[in-house]
Amino acid sequence: MTIADHERAYLDHAATTVLRPVARDAFLEASLVRGNPSSVHSSGRRARAVLDDSLARIAELLGVPRSWLIMTSGGTEADNLALRAVPLGRREKDPARRVVAVAATDHPAVLATARSLAGAGTSDGTGFEVRELPVDGAGALVRAGVVDALADGTVGVISAALVNNETGAVQDIAALAELARAHGTLVHTDAVQGAGHVPLPDWRHVDLMSLSGHKVGAPVGVGVLVARPEVPFASLSTGGGQQRGVRSGTLDAAHTAAFAAALGEALAEREEQSVRLGALAARLRAGLREIDPEVRFTLEEGAPRAPHIVHVVFPGADPDSLLFLLDERGVDSSAGSACSAGVTQASPVLAAMGIPDAQARGALRLSLGWTSTDRDVDILLAALPESLARARAVGALMRG
Numbered sequence: 001m002t003i004a005d006h007e008r009a010y011l012d013h014a015a016t017t018v019l020r021p022v023a024r025d026a027f028l029e030a031s032l033v034r035g036n037p038s039s040v041h042s043s044g045r046r047a048r049a050v051l052d053d054s055l056a057r058i059a060e061l062l063g064v065p066r067s068w069l070i071m072t073s074g075g076t077e078a079d080n081l082a083l084r085a086v087p088l089g090r091r092e093k094d095p096a097r098r099v100v101a102v103a104a105t106d107h108p109a110v111l112a113t114a115r116s117l118a119g120a121g122t123s124d125g126t127g128f129e130v131r132e133l134p135v136d137g138a139g140a141l142v143r144a145g146v147v148d149a150l151a152d153g154t155v156g157v158i159s160a161a162l163v164n165n166e167t168g169a170v171q172d173i174a175a176l177a178e179l180a181r182a183h184g185t186l187v188h189t190d191a192v193q194g195a196g197h198v199p200l201p202d203w204r205h206v207d208l209m210s211l212s213g214h215k216v217g218a219p220v221g222v223g224v225l226v227a228r229p230e231v232p233f234a235s236l237s238t239g240g241g242q243q244r245g246v247r248s249g250t251l252d253a254a255h256t257a258a259f260a261a262a263l264g265e266a267l268a269e270r271e272e273q274s275v276r277l278g279a280l281a282a283r284l285r286a287g288l289r290e291i292d293p294e295v296r297f298t299l300e301e302g303a304p305r306a307p308h309i310v311h312v313v314f315p316g317a318d319p320d321s322l323l324f325l326l327d328e329r330g331v332d333s334s335a336g337s338a339c340s341a342g343v344t345q346a347s348p349v350l351a352a353m354g355i356p357d358a359q360a361r362g363a364l365r366l367s368l369g370w371t372s373t374d375r376d377v378d379i380l381l382a383a384l385p386e387s388l389a390r391a392r393a394v395g396a397l398m399r400g
Contacts, residue, residue, distance in 0.1 A: 007330055007375075007379060008330045008331070008332060008379070009330060009331045009332065009375070009376040009377075009378075009379035009380050009383075010332045010369075010371070010372075010376065011331060011332055011333045011366045011367060011368065011372075011376060011380060012332045012333055012334050012365075012367055013308060013367045013368055013369025013370075013372065014165060014168075014193060014215075014308065014309055014334070014365065014367035015334055015367070016214045016215070016220065017214065017215060017216065017217050017369040017370065017371075018217065018369060018370065018371045019217060019218070019219060020216075020217030020218070020261070020262045020265055020266075020370070022217075022261040022262065022264075022265050023213075023217050023218045023219065023258040023259070023261045023262035023265075024219075024258070025261070026054075026257040026258045026260070026261035027218075027219060027254050027255065027257060027258035029257070030050050030054075030253050030254040030256075030257035030258070031254040033046055033047050033050050033253065034046075034047070035047035035048075036250055037050075037051045037250070037251050037253055038240065038242070038250065038251070047253050048253075050253045050254075050257060051251055051253040051256055051257075053257075054253065054256040054257040054259070054260040055069055055071075055256060055260075057260040057264065058224065058256070058259065058260045058263060061260070061263055061264055061267055062200070062226060063203065064203060064226055065229075067229060067244075068226050068227055068228060068229065069224055069225075069226060070224065070225045070226075070227060070243045070244065070246050070247055071222065071223075071224055071243065071247070071251060071252070071255075071256055071259075072222075072223045072224060072225055072247065073221055073222065073223060074212045074213065074214070074220070074221065074222065074223040075107075075109060075190065075192040075210050075211065075212030075215070075223050076109040076212075076223075077223065077225075078190075078210035078211065078212070078223050078224060078225035079107065079109035079110050079113060079190055079210050080109065080113050081225050081233070081236075081246065081247070082157070082159065082188045082208045082210060082225055082227075083100065083102070083110055083113040083114050083117075083157065083159060083188070084113050084116070084117065084234075084236065085233045085234050085235075085236050085246065086156070086157050086186065086188070086208065086227075086231060086232065086233055086234075087100050087117060087128060087156050087157050088117075088234035088236075089231075089232035089233045089234040090156035090157060090186065090232055091128075091156060092232065092234060093232050094156075096153070096154055097154060097155070097156030098128055098129060098154055098156070099128065099129045099130070099131060099149075099152075099154040099155045099156065100114045100117055100128055100129075100130050100131070100155065100156060100157050100158075100159075101130075101131040101132075101133055101146075101149045101150070101155045101157075101158040101159070101185075102114045102130065102131075102132060102133065102158070102159045102160070103132070103133045103135060103141060103159065103160040103161065103171070104132040104133060104134060104135055104348075104352035105135050105139055105161070105164055105166075105167075105169070105348075105349045105352045105353065106159060106160065106161050106164075106190065107161060107165050107190055107192070109190070110159050110161070110190055111132075111348075114130045114159070115130055117130060118130055129154075131149045131155070133145050133146055133149055133158075133160070134352070135169075135352055135353060136353070136354075137353055137354055137355075138169060138299060138300075138303040138304070138353075139164055139167055139169030139171075139299070139303075139349075139353055140169065140171065140172065140303075140304065141160060141171060141172070141175075141176060143175070143179075146158075146176060146179050147179060150179055150180060150182075150183045150185060151183075153183050153184070155180075155183065155185045156185065156186060157185065157186045157187075157188055157208075158176065158180050158185050158186070158187055158188070159187075159188040159189065159190065160173065160176055160189060160190075161189065161190040161191075161192075161193065161194075162189045162190065162191040162193070162194035162198065162200070162201065163191070163193040163194035163197065163198060163306045163309075164193065164349065165192070165193045166311060166347065166349045166350075166365060167298045167299055167305070167309065167311045167349060167350075167353075167365075168193075168299060168305045168306040168308070168309030168310075168311060168367075169299055169303065169304065169305055170194070170198055170304040170305055170306055171189075171304075172304070173187070173189050173201040173205055173206060174201070174202065174205045176205075177201075177204075177205035177206065178205075186207040186208065186231060187205065187206045187207050187208070188206070188207065188208040188209070188210070189201055189206050189208075189209050189210070190209075190210045191209050191210060191211055192210055192211060192212040192215050192223075193215065193306065193309075194306065195211050195215060195216050195263070195266060195267070196215075196216050196263075196266030196267060196269070196270050196273070196370075197270065197273075197274060197277075197306045197307060197308050198270075198274070198306050198307075199270075207227065207228045207231055208225060208226065208227050208228070208231060209225070209226045210223065210224075210225055210226075211223055211224050211226070211263070213255070213258065213259040213262060213263075216259075216262045216263050216266040217262040217265065217266060217370060218255070218258045218259040218261070218262035218263070219255060219258055221252075221255055222252065222255035222256065222258065222259045223259075224259070227246075233245075233246045237249075266370070269370070273370060274307045275307075277307045277308045277368045277369075277372065278307035280368055280372055280373075280374065280376075280377055281307055281308070281309075281310050281368060283374070283377055284310050284366060284377050284380070284381075285297065285310060287377065287380075287381040288310075288312060288381075288384070291381065291384055291385055291388070292314060292384075292388060294314070294315050295312050295313070295314055296312065296313045296315065297310070297311070297312055298311040298312065298313065298350070298353070298355075298363075299311065307368075308367055308368040308369065309365065309366075309367045309368075310365075310366045310367070310368075311363065311364070311365050311366075312363070312364050312366070313355075313359070313360060313361075313362050313363045313364075314362040314363075314364065314388055314391070314392070315359070315362055316361075316362060316392045316395045316396065317361070317362035317388055317391040317392045317395050318361070318362070318391050318392075318394040318395040318398060319335045319361060319362055319363060319364070319391075320335070321390065321391040321394040321395070322362065322364060322387060322388065322391035323335055323364075325383075325386075325387035325390055325391055326380075326383055326384070326387050328387075329379075329382075329383035329386075329387060330379055330383060331379060331380050331383050333364055333365065333366050333380075334364075334365045334367070335363060335364065335365070346360070347360055347363065350363065361395070362391070362395065366380065
């Protein structure tokens with residue numbers, strides 16, 4: 001098949017999906033409304049009306065009261081509030097709650113934030129203890145590990161991502177909540193990668209949930225932490241006291257409107273898109289097997305996984321070379337390893353799943369989204385054979 005010079009396959013929706021027209025239009029329309037939503041004059045009241053309508057829509061979509069919403073700059077800030085402000089607030093009310101538990105495969109916004117609490121000391125110099133919950137080879141939490149972590153009743157907050165951002169593994173949040181509730185532990189889930197792809201958790205099971213706009217088709221720069229009203233927050237910033245005093249600052253009506261529009265479309269299309277993307281993923285997996293019989297899929301067919309992520313390892317391939325060569329041939333994708341500030345690193349997710357670094361090299365994450373088509377799969381499958389051969393040659397040279 002012939003690939004036109006201008007054609008590209010965008011297979012990195014898990015990093016940022018394509019801006020939805022409804023979100024763009026909502027942002028532009030709201031941005032024309034002048035005024036600070038906190039001002040009492042006519043312009044301010046009009047801006048407030050735009051904001052209120054958008055917040056009401058988001059709350060309706062998520063099935064919660066509007067007062068539960070804390071708008072943020074994205075998923076990372078939402079996770080930071082959940083894993084720093086809430087544990088600190090919980091410990092202020094009950095000093096015995098000095099432990100935070102997080103899944104070992106969670107996003108750095110969760111893991112790094114939780115680890116930072118080890119230095120968040122009390123007056124006697126005692127910081128938090130962080131317990132990282134083990135997972136099995138399919139990325140699912142090990143029940144015995146969760147039971148052990150919760151046993152002494154000191155865990156204030158426990159967190160696990162609904163969908164892993166690297167592998168697409170889906171976590172059983174209801175089962176986690178059942179264990180946590182018995183010990184009075186608050187449950188947080190980072191649902192950033194799950195929204196629009198898998199059902200969101202029932203509110204009977206979670207106290208806090210993080211979402212990000214640019215994963216559902218809104219612009220970068222907006223997200224939300226949904227928090228039950230009884231969840232205690234420590235004050236990490238001061239100002240005008242907006243948003244329950246948790247996050248002071250002028251509220252962004254335009255980005256909130258864009259988020260509401262994108263979330264509405266993503267949730268409305270979820271079931272249809274899940275079937276469609278699942279079929280594309282199946283075709284992609286079959287094509288990868290045909291090109292390279294040695295390919296290893298991190299999650300096999302029976303494992304609970306989101307339909308939009310295909311995570312693979314090509315043994316012997318240099319991952320940086322593979323990414324570069326695919327990019328050169330019109331394919332946008334990501335390394336399977338975590339990428340921080342543009343630097344490819346060994347994957348802690350795969351390590352936590354018991355995959356040694358030597359075996360995890362050559363990992364690739366291919367992620368689909370609402371604009372994905374069969375043509376994207378065609379372009380990837382056409383580009384892969386030569387790219388893979390050259391990446392393996394580089395890998396052999398590097399191994400000496």
